[in-house]
Amino acid sequence: MKGSLIAARGKKCCTLYKASVSVCKGGLNAAEDSAIDMWHRRLGHMSEKGLQLLARKRLLPDVTGTPLKTCLDCLSGKQHRVSFVKTASHVNKVHALDLVYSDVCGPMRTKTLGGAMYFVTFLDDASRRVWVYALKS
Structure with missing residues (x-):
């Protein structure tokens, strides 16, 4: 009961309520998007010009x-982060093996x-070349 409105009886x-209900087959209040919005989503967020071109070719209603x-999905997909400013301490090295990153997994x-059961990776900062080696222990 919500306020004075009875929602169900x-x-x-035990700890459950058993209600006898029937399915209402009447009209539903459903919000419908326009056809262009529906096709925009179905076709992977295609542009409006692309949708109109398909409609002219009679491939869409x-x-x-x-x-x-x-x-909103298209807007958030076009957002990007501001790139980091490269400091003097992190400028890519010019010569091979001047700076090597390593990780063990x-x-x-x-x-x-x-x-x-393990592997180790080495990444050369200058050439961006990667080496991976398997380790038993």
Whole structure:
């Protein structure tokens, strides 16, 4: 019961309420998007010009006349982060092996065919070349 409005009636059976309900097959109040908005989403957020081109080629139902609403997914997909400013201490090195990054991963749940449970990576900052080696222990 919400305020003075009764939403449903039922009998309490242990810790649950048992309600006898029937399915209402009447009209539903559903908000419908325009055809152009629906096709915009279905076709991977295609542009309005692209949708109108498909409609002219009779590959889509007529979507002209209704402008495409602002799509929040498209707006958030076009956002980007501001790039970091490179400081003098982190300028890429010119010569190979001047600066090498390394990382060890493991133990892995499953051993490799050679019996390794770890691996180590080396990344050269100048060439961006990567080496990966398997380790048994």
